[in-house]
Amino acid sequence: STPATSTTTRQVKLDKESELRIEVGMEIPLRLRLLTGTAEIFGTELPPEIWLSFPPRHKFAVFTWYGATIEMDGITETDYTADETPMVSYVNVHAVLEGRRNHAKASSSTDPDSSQGPRVIVVGPTDSGKSTLSKMLLSWAAKQGWKPTFVDLDIGQGSITIPGCIAATPIEMPIDPVEGIPLEMPLVYFFGHTTPSLNVDLYKVLVKELSQILERQFAGNAESRAAGMVINTMGWIEGVGYELLLHAIDTLNANVVLVLGQEKLCSMLKDVLKNKPNVDVVKLQKSGGVVSRNTKFRQKTRSYRIREYFYGLANDLSPHSNIANFSDLFVYKIGGGPQAPRSALPIGAEPAADPTRLVLVNINRDLLHLVLAVSFAKEPDQIISRFPDLPPSSAVRLIEDLTH
Numbered sequence: 432s433t434p435a436t437s438t439t440t441r442q443v444k445l446d447k448e449s450e451l452r453i454e455v456g457m458e459i460p461l462r463l464r465l466l467t468g469t470a471e472i473f474g475t476e477l478p479p480e481i482w483l484s485f486p487p488r489h490k491f492a493v494f495t496w497y498g499a500t501i502e503m504d505g506i507t508e509t510d511y512t513a514d515e516t517p518m519v520s521y522v523n524v525h526a527v528l529e530g531r532r533n534h535a536k537a538s539s540s541t542d543p544d545s546s547q548g549p550r551v552i553v554v555g556p557t558d559s560g561k562s563t564l565s566k567m568l569l570s571w572a573a574k575q576g577w578k579p580t581f582v583d584l585d586i587g588q589g590s591i592t593i594p595g596c597i598a599a600t601p602i603e604m605p606i607d608p609v610e611g612i613p614l615e616m617p618l619v620y621f622f623g624h625t626t627p628s629l630n631v632d633l634y635k636v637l638v639k640e641l642s643q644i645l646e647r648q649f650a651g652n653a654e655s656r657a658a659g660m661v662i663n664t665m666g667w668i669e670g671v672g673y674e675l676l677l678h679a680i681d682t683l684n685a686n687v688v689l690v691l692g693q694e695k696l697c698s699m700l701k702d703v704l705k706n707k708p709n710v711d712v713v714k715l716q717k718s719g720g721v722v723s724r725n726t727k728f729r730q731k732t733r734s735y736r737i738r739e740y741f742y743g744l745a746n747d748l749s750p751h752s753n754i755a756n757f758s759d760l761f762v763y764k765i766g767g768g769p770q771a772p773r774s775a776l777p778i779g780a781e782p783a784a785d786p787t788r789l790v791l792v793n794i795n796r797d798l799l800h801l802v803l804a805v806s807f808a809k810e811p812d813q814i815i816s817r818f819p820d821l822p823p824s825s826a827v828r829l830i831e832d833l834t835h
């Protein structure tokens with residue numbers, strides 16, 4: 432890397448419990464290092480003196496509990512310091528979760544209830560900082576030696592793998608502020624769209640499948656059971672979106688619901704969950720640092736993530752194309768098949784569209800620029816249920832452009 436020039440390097444002194452909020456410029460990465468004191472990025476401590484390079488458009492904050500000096504080299508879109516943050520309330524939540532993990536670890540592992548660590552679900556509207564809070568809670572837990580499971584149900588802006596998927600992965604180390612979530616052994620389900628409204632029932636089926644596999648893993652692993660999980664959700668909280676939140680809370684047996692930045696959602700959830708005494712609903716303040724992203728920006732981010740999936744964060748992967756005959760490929764769409772007409776059903780029966788029914792798709796130009804998942808199922812009707820039996824890293828393989 433090129434040596435820092437004096438014109439673009441500058442130092443920022445941070446007082447205790449304050450943060451430096453940064454949006455990296457559109458074109459070039461920003462280099463940053465910790466000069467004195469201690470600081471963290473979304474729960475992960477910065478190594479002293481070592482330059483870190485943040486890619487263009489990256490948005491983040493460097494927070495310090497006790498004071499720090501930060502040095503930056505490069506151009507930012509914005510950077511400013513803020514001394515009002517909700518970090519104390521967030522770390523208090525972490526402390527409570529920590530207590531529950533210790534309690535779970537100490538209890539006899541034969542009792543399924545008391546040996547279960549906290550299952551935290553983070554909910555709230557778009558741009559309330561859900562992914563960020565999830566990362567902090569995971570990194571703080573990992574720093575203390577736990578291996579919590581991260582579940583990302585956000586198919587639009589998820590942080591585990593390519594958009595259009597729900598996924599889960601154990602977090603064994605504080606999350607790298609540049610590289611993000613490690614991808615060694617994620618459990619991935621391909622939904623294929625960036626909004627669940629295109630097949631709500633399929634979304635529910637996948638959440639259910641994922642939860643059953645996790646349940647099985649927890650049953651055989653007291654350590655990860657005690658560490659619990661952190662579940663990130665979509666920002667869709669109205670109507671069907673709200674119904675899907677309730678479905679996720681129920682299906683994954685969440686026992687701590689963290690509501691970011693919305694009174695109404697919080698009181699609705701408190702009300703509907705009041706007959707479940709073991710579920711705590713906690714309201715948390717949204718950070719003033721969370722950057723709002725419009726639809727266009729979200730689309731861009733998705734494109735970059737798809738690119739990153741194939742080419743790597745630093746263009747360090749080289750995907751190659753395989754040529755196959757169309758006659759050797761079967762392309763299926765899940766759900767959306769024609770329903771049996773009412774007249775063909777016994778009297779009184781409701782037509783039920785099977786959300787997991789496979790529909791053979793014609794290979795034509797409509798498939799251009801779509802991302803597909805490659806299934807390893809032997810028979811079409813095994814396609815959904817086969818995913819979890821695969822080695823996790825190959826659970827989803829994608830082809831970028833069918834006509835290449």
Ligand code: ATP
Pocket residue numbers: 450452453489490491492556557558559560561562563564585588664665666718719720721722723
């Ligand atoms: P979504 O609507 O996609 O679910 P979200 O609620 O999960 O969004 P985040 O992804 O956590 O929101 O935050 C939105 C953006 O704001 C991210 O780019 C994140 O890095 C940035 N951000 C969050 N907190 C801060 C902060 N304190 N300072 C600067 N940037 C921040």
